[in-house]
Amino acid sequence: MTQNKVSLSLRKISDSKLVFPIIALALVLIFDLIFVRGFFNIEIRDGNIYGNLIDILRSGSTVILLALGMTLVIATGGVDLSVGAVMAISASVAALMMNPYVMAKELPENLQKLVSDPNFTYAPLWAVLLVTLFISALCGLWNGLLVAYAKIQPMVATLILMIAGRGIAQLITNGIRIQIFYEPYAFIGNGWAVLPFPLYIVVVVFVLLWIFTRKTSIGLFIESVGVNARSSFFSGIDEKKIKLLAYTICGLFAGMAGILASANIKTSDANNIGAALELDAILAVVIGGTLMVGGRFSLFASVIGALVMQATTTSMYAIGVPANAVLTIKGVVVILVLLLYSEQVRNFFRRITSPKKDVAT
Amino acid sequence: MSELENEIVKMRGIYKYFPGVQALENVDFTLKKGEVHALLGENGAGKSTLIKVLTGVERPDTGTIEVEGKEVVIRSTQNAEELGISTVYQEINLCLNLTVAENIMIGRAPQKFGSLDWKATNNKARQLLKELDVDIDVTQPLGSYSVAIQQMAAIARALDVSNTKILILDEPTSSLTTHETAQLFNVMRKLKEQGVAIIFITHFLDQVYEICDKITVLRNGALVGSYIPSELPRLELIAKMIGRILNELDDMSKHKLESSQNIKSDILLEAKGLGRSGFINPFDLELHAGEVVGLAGLLGSGRTEIAQLLFGVENPDIGSIKMDGKTIEDYSPLKSIDRGLALCPEDRKAEGIVGELTVRENIILALQANRGWFKYLNTKTQNEIADKYIKLLSIATPNAEQLVKNLSGGNQQKVILARWLATNPQLLILDEPTRGIDVGTKAEIQRLVLDLAEEGKSCIFISSELEEVLRTSHRIIVLKEKEKVTEFSGEVAERKIMQSMAGSEEL
Numbered sequence: 073m074t075q076n077k078v079s080l081s082l083r084k085i086s087d088s089k090l091v092f093p094i095i096a097l098a099l100v101l102i103f104d105l106i107f108v109r110g111f112f113n114i115e116i117r118d119g120n121i122y123g124n125l126i127d128i129l130r131s132g133s134t135v136i137l138l139a140l141g142m143t144l145v146i147a148t149g150g151v152d153l154s155v156g157a158v159m160a161i162s163a164s165v166a167a168l169m170m171n172p173y174v175m176a177k178e179l180p181e182n183l184q185k186l187v188s189d190p191n192f193t194y195a196p197l198w199a200v201l202l203v204t205l206f207i208s209a210l211c212g213l214w215n216g217l218l219v220a221y222a223k224i225q226p227m228v229a230t231l232i233l234m235i236a237g238r239g240i241a242q243l244i245t246n247g248i249r250i251q252i253f254y255e256p257y258a259f260i261g262n263g264w265a266v267l268p269f270p271l272y273i274v275v276v277v278f279v280l281l282w283i284f285t286r287k288t289s290i291g292l293f294i295e296s297v298g299v300n301a302r303s304s305f306f307s308g309i310d311e312k313k314i315k316l317l318a319y320t321i322c323g324l325f326a327g328m329a330g331i332l333a334s335a336n337i338k339t340s341d342a343n344n345i346g347a348a349l350e351l352d353a354i355l356a357v358v359i360g361g362t363l364m365v366g367g368r369f370s371l372f373a374s375v376i377g378a379l380v381m382q383a384t385t386t387s388m389y390a391i392g393v394p395a396n397a398v399l400t401i402k403g404v405v406v407i408l409v410l411l412l413y414s415e416q417v418r419n420f421f422r423r424i425t426s427p428k429k430d431v432a433t
Numbered sequence: 434m435s436e437l438e439n440e441i442v443k444m445r446g447i448y449k450y451f452p453g454v455q456a457l458e459n460v461d462f463t464l465k466k467g468e469v470h471a472l473l474g475e476n477g478a479g480k481s482t483l484i485k486v487l488t489g490v491e492r493p494d495t496g497t498i499e500v501e502g503k504e505v506v507i508r509s510t511q512n513a514e515e516l517g518i519s520t521v522y523q524e525i526n527l528c529l530n531l532t533v534a535e536n537i538m539i540g541r542a543p544q545k546f547g548s549l550d551w552k553a554t555n556n557k558a559r560q561l562l563k564e565l566d567v568d569i570d571v572t573q574p575l576g577s578y579s580v581a582i583q584q585m586a587a588i589a590r591a592l593d594v595s596n597t598k599i600l601i602l603d604e605p606t607s608s609l610t611t612h613e614t615a616q617l618f619n620v621m622r623k624l625k626e627q628g629v630a631i632i633f634i635t636h637f638l639d640q641v642y643e644i645c646d647k648i649t650v651l652r653n654g655a656l657v658g659s660y661i662p663s664e665l666p667r668l669e670l671i672a673k674m675i676g677r678i679l680n681e682l683d684d685m686s687k688h689k690l691e692s693s694q695n696i697k698s699d700i701l702l703e704a705k706g707l708g709r710s711g712f713i714n715p716f717d718l719e720l721h722a723g724e725v726v727g728l729a730g731l732l733g734s735g736r737t738e739i740a741q742l743l744f745g746v747e748n749p750d751i752g753s754i755k756m757d758g759k760t761i762e763d764y765s766p767l768k769s770i771d772r773g774l775a776l777c778p779e780d781r782k783a784e785g786i787v788g789e790l791t792v793r794e795n796i797i798l799a800l801q802a803n804r805g806w807f808k809y810l811n812t813k814t815q816n817e818i819a820d821k822y823i824k825l826l827s828i829a830t831p832n833a834e835q836l837v838k839n840l841s842g843g844n845q846q847k848v849i850l851a852r853w854l855a856t857n858p859q860l861l862i863l864d865e866p867t868r869g870i871d872v873g874t875k876a877e878i879q880r881l882v883l884d885l886a887e888e889g890k891s892c893i894f895i896s897s898e899l900e901e902v903l904r905t906s907h908r909i910i911v912l913k914e915k916e917k918v919t920e921f922s923g924e925v926a927e928r929k930i931m932q933s934m935a936g937s938e939e940l
Contacts, residue, residue, distance in 0.1 A: 289801045289809045292794060299789040306784045307852065308767040308802035367789045
């Protein structure tokens with residue numbers, strides 16, 4: 073009987089969403105432990121902590137933010153391909169607001185100095201952040217309207233902004249890559265306060281989103297709509313509003329990711345910021361065990377999923393794999409993780425953990 | 434031929450365990466050539482699991498299966514088809530967006546020059562359906578036909594599997610009309626003459642006595658016994674299925690009589706000329722507190738449409754609803770819940786349950802939707818509500834955290850009932866609440882309806898089983914071809930209602 077209990081709890085663990093992402097992350101780190109000398113070294117300089125592990129967390133913060141928003145969208149049974157483009161839009165808006173003078177062809181002398189002054193910003197930082205996030209949320213709202221109210225298939229609906237978004241980002245800055253000199257803004261992306269500053273943002277945002285979805289009925293409704301939108305509608309859930317909310321949050325989080333990315337590289341690069349990151353975010357969510365058809369989601373599992381993606385990239389660079397090959401290897405890792413999810417492999421795990429029935433009877 | 438050679442399937446000592454339930458325990462089952470064999474039992478008795486074992490969907494933990502005298506291991510559904518076993522499942526698993534012909538012939542369509550021969554495919558499909566007395570355009574999407582026709586297509590598909598020796602029909606008649614059922618029975622008799630063995634799962638005991646040669650009863654995953662129908666009176670059969678003797682039906686009519694004195698004179702809900710073109714013709718309806726109104730009519734007569742219009746699933750384009758004297762302006766399920774309405778929808782799987790959510794989450798869903806996004810019920814309250822209704826409706830589940838999709842059909846129905854009872858509705862609309870549900874649960878649900886009426890709540894009861902409508906309803910509205918035909922109150926003869934349903938004076 074006790075053995076039965078043990079195997080039941082083992083089964084529970086093997087059914088839980090967190091197991092496979094954590095196994096995957098552990099495998100990548102074990103690989104590093106064996107093949108990359110000093111990968112786990114941690115250094116303390118000026119009271120700040122540095123090292124490869126910290127790097128994974130720091131570089132992963134953008135994908136984590138994207139994955140968090142994407143989790144909600146995928147849980148409703150949709151997908152948002154436009155998050156990369158929304159990152160570019162948010163970067164452009166922020167950069168323009170801080171330093172519109174960059175765009176002028178001829179500047180009076182008294183203003184010229186301001187262009188590269190690290191203490192100068194045209195709009196105050198709080199306004200920059202607020203407007204940028206507001207516009208990103210609007211982008212998400214737009215996607216949500218197309219999906220929920222115009223009933224356009226999510227992939228098609230968000231593809232529109234994925235393509236158009238980069239164009240919009242370039243229009244905002246008139247095609248110019250605006251360099252960002254304002255230090256406080258740059259600090260958001262590359263500052264350190266013992267740990268990298270983006271980490272604090274990720275933690276705070278994660279906790280807020282978790283409370284927002286799990287301490288209200290919103291998480292339950294998102295899952296319900298993702299599993300069976302019709303039943304949810306019959307039960308009085310406003311599925312359109314729920315979808316609208318999910319896409320809006322996704323846009324908002326893409327905007328945050330855009331701020332982090334542009335602050336880190338100190339430029340609004342409409343072409344390259346967030347390029348192909350939507351796919352990383354989607355994969356992170358899938359690795360986190362949320363089904364593409366919608367339904368159950370775990371924010372934490374998605375974070376782990378994002379870290380798996382980032383850890384793979386960082387380790388490949390650490391052992392000196394060229395950038396092009398990294399993408400291929402990322403693909404291999406994703407395939408391996410998804411294999412873990414396949415019914416066959418799951419059944420194999422179940423067979424290992426299930427009680428030996430024949431002996432008992 | 435000796436007795437032994439006649440046995441086409443012999444299952445011995447089948448065990449099957451699912452997390453939390455022993456689904457089958459030492460079950461024996463023998464099927465003979467040319468026999469229609471009823472497999473009966475309550476929900477969760479293990480009928481479906483036994484069928485799944487026989488068709489290769491599930492592997493038994495222990496036990497042996499012999500097909501035509503040879504011991505076999507059935508690994509997959511293809512494997513089963515090779516052995517001559519084909520199945521029509523309870524939930525029709527066809528593709529509604531494909532044509533009728535494609536659905537019937539998929540995977541076996543005749544080919545010409547390496548590509549599909551559409552003409553031959555359509556002809557073959559048409560011919561197969563004709564054998565079932567169904568004459569329709571097979572090039573139309575399956576979804577454009579009624580559930581009954583879809584069911585016939587599923588049967589046609591199963592019959593076409595070459596060398597079918599064993600045909601399994603899992604509740605094929607639950608959505609068929611009397612006429613269609615008769616057609617099906619004709620086909621079954623024809624197949625029987627050809628030596629095909631048929632396993633027939635149903636909840637309609639009349640049909641069992643009409644067509645079956647043998648009855649096997651399961652209860653709680655164990656075998657109760659196998660019987661010859663002529664030697665087993667109906668009451669005894671019911672007693673074997675539910676494990677106790679039923680006097681409940683008698684009690685029920687007394688119960689109903691008592692509750693009819695409870696009907697209040699003031700009107701709870703009043704629909705005037707309510708309709709939606711192409712959906713349901715305008716109708717009037719008055720409902721009093723404490724009253725049960727039954728909707729009778731054939732499949733597609735507009736019963737479900739009335740329910741959906743009242744609940745705000747569809748918006749009316751003419752007429753008005755007054756609730757508690759106030760005219761309703763905006764229609765949606767959410768608003769309706771707020772006004773004290775509840776609807777148990779007809780299609781349990783598509784419109785009722787949220788399969789991947791737990792029993793607890795399913796039960797609190799409508800209540801929570803009514804409370805909104807931010808007034809979230811805390812875990813303790815959720816558990817209390819879930820436990821209360823699991824007990825009240827005796828929902829068979831290991832615990833409240835079980836996923837609803839793992840429950841049997843009848844228990845899923847109870848979960849949906851619980852969902853609506855939890856919102857404490859003034860008017861409960863039940864659309865086919867007993868479809869595909871065993872006798873015991875049916876009686877429970879009917880009793881529950883009368884209990885609610887006694888508490889001063891109203892109920893609209895929709896069912897294709899007229900007997901059931903009669904037993905529960907104080908007043909009966911008859912529908913025909915999307916129109917309200919007439920209304921009966923007090924004691925009415927079944928015959929009279931059937932006449933108005935059919936719209937003819939003879940019968």
